[in-house]
Amino acid sequence: MPARIRLQRHGKKNQPFYHIVVADGRAPRDGRFIEKLGTYNPMTNPATIDLNFDRAVEWVKNGAQPSDTVRRILSYKGVLLRRHLQIGVEKGAISQEIADGRFNEWLQAKEAKINNVKSEVENNARNTRKARLEAEKKANEQKAAAVAAKRQAAAEAEAAAKAEAEAAESTENAEGEATEAPAEA
Helix, strand or coil: CCEEEEEEEEEECCEEEEEEEEEECCCCCCCCCCEEEEEEECCCCCCEEEECHHHHHHHHHCCCEECHHHHHHHHHHCHHHHHHHHHHHHHCCCCHHHHHHHHHHHHHHHHHHHHHHHHHHHHHHHHHHHHHHHHHHHHHHHHHHHHHHHHHHHHHHHHHHHHHHHHHHHHHHHHHHHHHHHHHC
């Protein structure tokens, strides 16, 4: 059975982390492997891929079959393009300098695209934090206004109660004086 380039799962539950390995096709998913080519972390945005590029090209050249996910990873990193260009060089269709130039152009375009995605993600996160902060400030202002209104209402009610108590006290004093006055006369 030919060698397979596939993912070997590591990490916690709901937090996958993969090793990209070359293994015998009959070996279990997380079992024995021939060589570790790199790692893949899908939990970051964009996904973090560390790959030993030269060894991956060598294994693909020697006939190792990548799994579907690993094929996409290798394509994303340029391993399959590099192999494709090398086949053209071996057949004599293009020279090595042309192949290297095409690959370097593709690599620069890919890096620019990745950097744009990273900056876009950072800007979105920054804008989201700003929007949350503004919403929180508005909510705090509304809460502060509600508390101030409650305190104002409580102060007015207390003042009204004091005024009522003073009015009742003054009427009691007036009534008491009125009842005392005829008794003296």
